[in-house]
Amino acid sequence: MSYNFPSPREEEEKRLLVVLEQVGKRMRKEMALLGERRGDVVGIRQEFWDDVRMNFSDSSEVAETWTSIVQQAEVLAERERSHRMASEAVEKLTKQFDTPYFARIDFAEEGGEAERIYIGRASLVGEDGETFYVYDWRAPVSSLFYDHEPGPAMYRVPDGRIEGELELKRQFVIRAGQMKHMFDTSETVGDEILQAVLSEGSDTAMKSIVATIQKEQNGIIRDERHKLLVVQGAAGSGKTSAALQRIAYLLYRFRETLTPEQIILFSPNPVFKGYISRVLPDLGEANMRQMTFRELIEARLGRRFEVEDLFSQTEALDASDGAPEGEAREQAVKYKGSEHFFLTTENYLKRLKQEGVRFRTLRFRDKTIAAEEDISQQFYAVQASDGFATRAAYVKRWLLERLKAWVDSQMGEAWLEEAAELVDQEDIQRAYVDVRRSGGFHDEVFDDEEQMSLRLKRKVAEEAIAPIVKAVRSYRFIDAVATYRMLFESRPLFAYCAPDGKLPKGWEWMNLRLEESLSRKRIDHEDATPLMYLSEALEGFRRVEGSIQHVFVDEAQDYSPFQAAFLRRRYPRARMTVLGDFNQAIYVQSQDSGGFGGWTRLMDAGVSSVLRLTTSYRSTEEIVAYTKRILLPEDAANIAPFHRSGEKPTLAVCEDGGELGERMAADIAQLLGRGYGTIGVIAKTARDSGDAAALLKEILAEDIPLTLVTGGAAELPKGVSVLPSYLAKGIEFDAVLVWDASSRRYGQEKDRKLLYTVCTRALHVLHVYSIGEASPWLPGSGGPR
Numbered sequence: 001m002s003y004n005f006p007s008p009r010e011e012e013e014k015r016l017l018v019v020l021e022q023v024g025k026r027m028r029k030e031m032a033l034l035g036e037r038r039g040d041v042v043g044i045r046q047e048f049w050d051d052v053r054m055n056f057s058d059s060s061e062v063a064e065t066w067t068s069i070v071q072q073a074e075v076l077a078e079r080e081r082s083h084r085m086a087s088e089a090v091e092k093l094t095k096q097f098d099t100p101y102f103a104r105i106d107f108a109e110e111g112g113e114a115e116r117i118y119i120g121r122a123s124l125v126g127e128d129g130e131t132f133y134v135y136d137w138r139a140p141v142s143s144l145f146y147d148h149e150p151g152p153a154m155y156r157v158p159d160g161r162i163e164g165e166l167e168l169k170r171q172f173v174i175r176a177g178q179m180k181h182m183f184d185t186s187e188t189v190g191d192e193i194l195q196a197v198l199s200e201g202s203d204t205a206m207k208s209i210v211a212t213i214q215k216e217q218n219g220i221i222r223d224e225r226h227k228l229l230v231v232q233g234a235a236g237s238g239k240t241s242a243a244l245q246r247i248a249y250l251l252y253r254f255r256e257t258l259t260p261e262q263i264i265l266f267s268p269n270p271v272f273k274g275y276i277s278r279v280l281p282d283l284g285e286a287n288m289r290q291m292t293f294r295e296l297i298e299a300r301l302g303r304r305f306e307v308e309d310l311f312s313q314t315e316a317l318d319a320s321d322g323a324p325e326g327e328a329r330e331q332a333v334k335y336k337g338s339e340h341f342f343l344t345t346e347n348y349l350k351r352l353k354q355e356g357v358r359f360r361t362l363r364f365r366d367k368t369i370a371a372e373e374d375i376s377q378q379f380y381a382v383q384a385s386d387g388f389a390t391r392a393a394y395v396k397r398w399l400l401e402r403l404k405a406w407v408d409s410q411m412g413e414a415w416l417e418e419a420a421e422l423v424d425q426e427d428i429q430r431a432y433v434d435v436r437r438s439g440g441f442h443d444e445v446f447d448d449e450e451q452m453s454l455r456l457k458r459k460v461a462e463e464a465i466a467p468i469v470k471a472v473r474s475y476r477f478i479d480a481v482a483t484y485r486m487l488f489e490s491r492p493l494f495a496y497c498a499p500d501g502k503l504p505k506g507w508e509w510m511n512l513r514l515e516e517s518l519s520r521k522r523i524d525h526e527d528a529t530p531l532m533y534l535s536e537a538l539e540g541f542r543r544v545e546g547s548i549q550h551v552f553v554d555e556a557q558d559y560s561p562f563q564a565a566f567l568r569r570r571y572p573r574a575r576m577t578v579l580g581d582f583n584q585a586i587y588v589q590s591q592d593s594g595g596f597g598g599w600t601r602l603m604d605a606g607v608s609s610v611l612r613l614t615t616s617y618r619s620t621e622e623i624v625a626y627t628k629r630i631l632l633p634e635d636a637a638n639i640a641p642f643h644r645s646g647e648k649p650t651l652a653v654c655e656d657g658g659e660l661g662e663r664m665a666a667d668i669a670q671l672l673g674r675g676y677g678t679i680g681v682i683a684k685t686a687r688d689s690g691d692a693a694a695l696l697k698e699i700l701a702e703d704i705p706l707t708l709v710t711g712g713a714a715e716l717p718k719g720v721s722v723l724p725s726y727l728a729k730g731i732e733f734d735a736v737l738v739w740d741a742s743s744r745r746y747g748q749e750k751d752r753k754l755l756y757t758v759c760t761r762a763l764h765v766l767h768v769y770s771i772g773e774a775s776p777w778l779p780g781s782g783g784p785r
């Protein structure tokens with residue numbers, strides 16, 4: 001007699017059914033709950049007013065009516081909350097029904113039996129509360145899957161490590177509850193699945209990588225030891241992916257104490273912000289806070305000034321390239337982003353503790369309420385050791401008192417009499433109610449003319465100075481701009497503050513430029529961060545959210561050392577994860593920063609760590625080989641492709657713009673025909689991309705979707721996107737078509753990294769075009785290497 005033992009595949013399929021049944025059971029339960037809650041919510045909403053006792057006949061009835069409304073509203077809110085929770089649970093279970101898990105490991109703890117552990121996006125526990133059908137990918141034990149090949153293995157738990165033997169590693173592709181593939185792997189995370197994932201077309205939004213996280217990436221995701229984690233990773237090596245998975249991990253690991261609002265991620269631009277916004281919700285977590293450095297600057301300085309942004313600065317530098325003015329500006333941009341200038345500003349702040357902070361005189365209709373000198377005197381009357389925060393708060397209180405006293409002092413003034421007469425009926429009514437409430441009238445008779453008039457006048461005066469009160473409340477009496485200006489007005493002062501006692505080259509030019517810009521109510525981008533720093537420091541960083549626990553900075557190579565130091569000061573208690581690639585340092589402000597020095601120099605070596613990611617997962621081997629040749633050999637040394645093959649990049653040298661447009665349009669039509677969903681036409685500047693879009697629209701058939709992506713866009717469209725180089729940062733396309741990579745546009749050494757950044761956005765296809773001679777940095781251009 002012979003037995004037919006089930007094959008491993010049959011066994012797994014059987015087990016899958018068991019798990020799906022569990023998911024189904026849970027689903028039925030949650031659905032019932034959801035239906036009930038939905039019914040409740042609709043019912044309560046419909047009957048809301050029926051159940052509320054409406055009676056306005058006297059004040060006690062009004063109070064009761066009020067109580068009954070509040071009670072009903074509370075019941076409704078409670079039901080809505082549980083409705084929302086049930087609907088979230090159903091959503092999660094729907095995802096689990098589609099792909100309940102993606103891996104299995106068999107792990108035997110030392111001296112014990114092997115246990116089968118299935119790993120998925122979320123855990124699934126049986127009704128008994130003890131059977132773990134699926135473990136969350138973030139559970140400590142799941143880390144075995146990402147970190148080890150079969151053999152001796154260990155994983156960390158909060159209070160130590162567990163060692164044992166990893167006996168099996170199996171991967172599954174399950175879609176719509178069906179087992180599509182299954183195979184055992186010996187590598188840390190099997191190549192086959194990764195190959196398959198990477199060969200897929202890209203989307204307009206980033207995807208999560210839970211099933212194929214690589215060992216190095218896992219190290220970043222789960223690091224808990226370092227206060228500062230710096231990741232230097234090649235283009236497409238998964239820095240952003242790792243950062244987002246790390247956020248999901250931290251939210252899971254510290255779920256009792258950490259909320260998404262306590263995590264902030266600095267993104268390079270609004271397009272990128274939209275691009276990554278789906279990853280966390282897909283993992284069942286709410287999004288962290290996201291902002292661009294630009295938003296920070298705008299919030300602080302945008303009200304009073306027109307602040308140049310980084311992109312405009314880049315385009316201005318590009319336009320004045322080669323001219324003496326352009327050189328001087330470039331020098332200023334580099335200097336004002338440097339560590340030398342940061343230290344100078346810090347020393348200046350120390351000095352400002354003794355003297356020199358400038359204030360804005362508070363005036364109303366040409367009358368002084370508080371003069372700059374008086375404010376200054378108050379400010380410096382508080383002990384220096386109390387710091388700026390205490391001083392600023394003290395002056396704020398003092399000014400608010402002063403404003404109150406000023407209102408009192410105006411009661412007999414003619415302007416107020418006149419203004420009070422112009423007040424409309426409604427306000428008079430309100431003043432009447434006010435006076436009544438506060439018991440101002442005698443015998444409840446509307447006869448106290450004087451009281452009323454005083455009330456009205458007070459109200460008018462208070463309204464008149466309301467903007468000043470608001471400004472005082474938000475510390476706008478401190479004139480950070482004038483204080484900053486002083487630093488460039490006095491040579492001895494600057495030299496005194498500079499760490500080496502020296503003025504930077506071009507200091508006079510900087511002085512004149514600053515004067516000129518401020519007189520036009522403009523702030524150059526290079527002045528924005530120092531100004532913001534000074535401004536926040538003088539307020540004692542008091543309005544900065546102290547609750548932030550984790551700060552993530554993506555595309556960190558683009559931050560000047562000054563900006564890096566500023567962010568550290570701004571979030572002194574937060575842990576930082578800083579990710580970047582110095583081969584993509586495309587902005588003048590950070591080109592001389594020497595890698596990540598701006599981030600690490602401020603830190604104690606014991607609490608910071610620099611990790612490297614070298615394998616590029618985004619692009620095919622051919623594209624990685626090509627783009628590596630754009631860089632200097634020493635910079636390209638640490639970049640390795642993942643073995644995924646595709647077609648060779650091409651270079652088309654065209655006679656003129658017309659020919660370029662025609663050739664590119666033909667290629668676009670062909671690529672769309674081949675099924676590529678996202679195609680990026682990347683030009684150097686906004687103007688170039690505007691021209692490119694206009695020309696391509698003329699040539700391309702009308703039904704081909706083409707979108708010009710501009711600075712304000714937050715969504716990347718499907719189809720063909722035309723965009724300037726700096727907006728392509730961090731994102732990717734199935735095919736990239738580089739608009740005019742000629743020696744005219746990318747001829748200088750500083751353009752090398754920009755060209756590299758642009759070309760590394762491609763997953764499968766890269767076509768480069770130039771009008772006339774191609775950029776010397778391109779392989780095959782015949783130019784210097």
Ligand SMILES: Nc1ncnc2c1ncn2[C@@H]1O[C@H](COP(=O)(O)OP(=O)(O)OP(=O)(O)O)[C@@H](O)[C@H]1O
Pocket residue numbers: 194197198207209212213214217233234235236237238239240241242581617618729730731732760
């Ligand atoms: N472990 C992985 N499994 C599957 N896909 C991955 C993995 N790591 C990275 N990728 C894919 O590689 C591409 C590049 O990843 P990501 O954008 O995170 O890289 P990056 O280092 O931030 O790139 P860049 O510096 O060029 O912006 C993405 O499509 C991402 O999904």
